[in-house]
Amino acid sequence: MSVEHLEKQPATSISDYEGILVVVEHRGGTAKKVSWQLLGQGRRMADKLGAPLMALVIGHQVKHLAQEAVVFGADHVYICDNESLNDYRTKPYSRVCLDVFAQAKPEIVLFGATATGRDLAGAIATHLPTGLTADCTALDVEPQPSRILLASRPAFSEKMMATILCKKYRPQMATARPGVFQALQRDDTRTGNVIHVPFHDHYGETATRVIDFITEVNSINLEEADIIIAGGRGLGGPEVFGLLQELADALDGTVGASRAAVDAGWVMHERQIGQTGQTVRPKLIIAAGISGAVQFTVGMQHADMIIAINKDPEAPIFQIAHYGIVGDLFKVLPEIIAEAKKRRGLA
Structure with a gap:
C-alpha cells in the first residue's frame, strides 16, 4: 500500500471532478457498518462510471481504518489523524472534509444517514454551491456522458419515491440509510493508496469540546x-x-x-x-x-x-x-x- 501526501489543486469546472468518495464514520476506532455498506454500493457505481472509489477517514489513531477501507473496496483513502480529531465535532470534521473535497475533487460524496452523518453532511452543504439529498434508500448513477447521481428517497409522507438529480454542480452529495446496501466481502489481498491529509491548526478551532460519552444501557440499535x-x-x-x-x-x-x-x-x-x-x-x-x-x-x-x-x-x-x-x-x-x-x- 503506497503512501502519498495531499497537494492543493483547485477544481474549476464539472469536468475536473471524478470518482466517488465515502466518508467513513466510526466510534472509538470501530467503523459503523453503514460505512462499509456505502463503500460496497460506491464500488458498484464507480465501476459503472469507470472512476476511482475513495474513502475519507478522520479521527485519532485510525490508521487501521484506512486499511479496512481498502479491504472493503476503496482505491484511495484520505486520512487525517490527529489527537484534536479524537471525538466528532462538527466544525473540525467539516473543515477537513471541505479541504479534502477541494483537493480530491470527487463527483459524488456519500455519508451514512446517522446522527453524525446527517449533521456533518448538512454542515458541509452550507459551504458548497451544490445540493444534498438526505436519507436515501436507493443510489445509482447514469453512465457517460451525464454521470449523474440518481439519489432516491421516500417523499410525500412516504407514499412515493422521489429520485433527485443535481445536474449542474459538483460534488453531488447524499446521505443513505444504514442497512440499505450490502457491503462487499472482505478482500485482504486488495491494495490501495493512502493519502495523508496534513492537520492544520484551524481545524481544531471550535467553541465546543467533548466532555464524555454516556451510553444508555437499554439503548436500542x-x-x-x-x-x-x-x-x-x-x-x-x-x-x-x-x-x-x-x-x-x-x-x-x-x-x-x-x-x-x-x-x-x-x-x-x-x-x-x-x-x-x-x-x-x-x-x-x-x-x-x-x-x-x-x-x-x-x-x-x-x-x-x-x-x-x-x-x-x-x-x-x-x-x-x-x-x-x-x-x-x-x-x-x-x-x-x-x-x-x-x-x-x-x-
Missing part, C-alpha cells in the same frame, strides 16, 4: 443487530411483546416492530422497522403477526434470513420470507422459545 424478533398488529396488544423479548433474549437478539404496533402505542418508535422507521439488514429476522405491507418490508427485505409467522396463508410477508409458519403465533412462539432455550442450555 436495530441497525447493528444481527438477530431481530419483530411483531405487528397480529400480536393483538403490548403484553405479547413480552414473548418476543423472551425469544430475543434466548437468541441474543433485539425486538423490533411494524408501524402498526408503534402507532397503536404498544412499543416505542425507536423499535420501528420500515420506511418511516429503521432500515435493517440482520442475519435473521423473525416477523410475527406482521402482514407484510410494503411500508414494513422495504425496511427489512435484505435480511439474510426471513422467517414469517402468520395465521393467514395469503399474507404478503410470505412472498419475501425464506421460511414461513402458518399458524397461531400464541402457540408457535412458545414452542420456538422452548427449543431455543433448550439448544442454548437455558431451559
